[in-house]
Amino acid sequence: MAIIVSEKNVKKNQISDKSFKKIIFDQLNLPTTDIIFEKYVMSRDDLINLKAEADQCVWLMLLEGSAESSIDIIKGGSTLFLPPQKVLDLQPNDHCIFLKLTVNNFKKHSKDKGTNLETVHYDYLKEPVLNSEHDKRSRVYLASKELIKNSAFVSEIVTFPSQVKSSNHCHYDVEHFQFLLQGEGIVFLDNTPVKITKGDFVYKLDGEYHHVHNTGEDPLIFVEFFIPGIWETIWSDESKRCAWNPTGQNSLGTEPTRDIKSHISDGKIVEGV
Ligand SMILES: [Fe+2]
Numbered sequence: 001m002a003i004i005v006s007e008k009n010v011k012k013n014q015i016s017d018k019s020f021k022k023i024i025f026d027q028l029n030l031p032t033t034d035i036i037f038e039k040y041v042m043s044r045d046d047l048i049n050l051k052a053e054a055d056q057c058v059w060l061m062l063l064e065g066s067a068e069s070s071i072d073i074i075k076g077g078s079t080l081f082l083p084p085q086k087v088l089d090l091q092p093n094d095h096c097i098f099l100k101l102t103v104n105n106f107k108k109h110s111k112d113k114g115t116n117l118e119t120v121h122y123d124y125l126k127e128p129v130l131n132s133e134h135d136k137r138s139r140v141y142l143a144s145k146e147l148i149k150n151s152a153f154v155s156e157i158v159t160f161p162s163q164v165k166s167s168n169h170c171h172y173d174v175e176h177f178q179f180l181l182q183g184e185g186i187v188f189l190d191n192t193p194v195k196i197t198k199g200d201f202v203y204k205l206d207g208e209y210h211h212v213h214n215t216g217e218d219p220l221i222f223v224e225f226f227i228p229g230i231w232e233t234i235w236s237d238e239s240k241r242c243a244w245n246p247t248g249q250n251s252l253g254t255e256p257t258r259d260i261k262s263h264i265s266d267g268k269i270v271e272g273v
Pocket residue numbers: 169170171176210
């Protein structure tokens with residue numbers, strides 16, 4: 001059965017009087033995992049020192065506030081990727097809240113070992129919004145081969161309007177999890193219904209069938225991850241494979257920063273995604 005962690009039950013790890021982090025998932029939850037998933041709540045008094053070690057990469061998504069850094073101002077929909085051996089200091093302007101993913105064994109997961117990777121900063125609010133062909137879900141990529149220039153992992157933010165349900169499926173050869181940013185609903189895990197709500201982290205096991213139903217009135221929004229960024233997906237009903245079509249807009253309702261063609265999302269690298 002999937003591992004489910006509620007953020008509200010995770011103890012605060014104080015960084016200072018005013019700043020703390022919560023380690024939502026790491027090897028204490030699953031000894032074989034290569035990921036560390038954390039939430040940081042930082043005050044302006046504390047510098048944030050991001051560091052990817054020799055065989056690690058680090059990814060960050062700003063949820064609230066803003067910060068100064070040597071490469072850019074981190075604000076709004078800021079998303080950052082640090083390849084191995086890169087460091088970046090962030091100085092919160094007032095406060096800032098962000099999610100952080102650390103991936104260990106980077107070389108094992110990335111199929112692009114020879115490239116000289118750089119730190120990347122992008123604004124996911126300006127990235128293209130894609131609509132699901134079979135239901136009313138929408139998604140935006142938070143990390144992809146095109147965005148981070150390697151295939152160590154893939155991430156998306158997915159929105160389910162009220163009462164919308166996704167197609168039942170499972171994956172192999174991948175670490176796969178979701179973290180609910182907003183809303184509530186039911187995740188079906190090998191057809192067993194489990195209630196989920198904002199702040200819940202759901203880590204699916206290889207071969208475990210899953211889909212989500214937004215049973216609430218408000219949109220259900222989660223971020224999800226696949227490590228590595230190439231994997232196998234099996235659909236219960238092949239005719240309902242997740243197919244995504246561009247809307248021609250970004251999350252702000254304006255022209256997106258790039259074009260993504262219609263594609264099936266099933267763990268294969270798609271050109272331009
Ligand atoms: Fe999945």
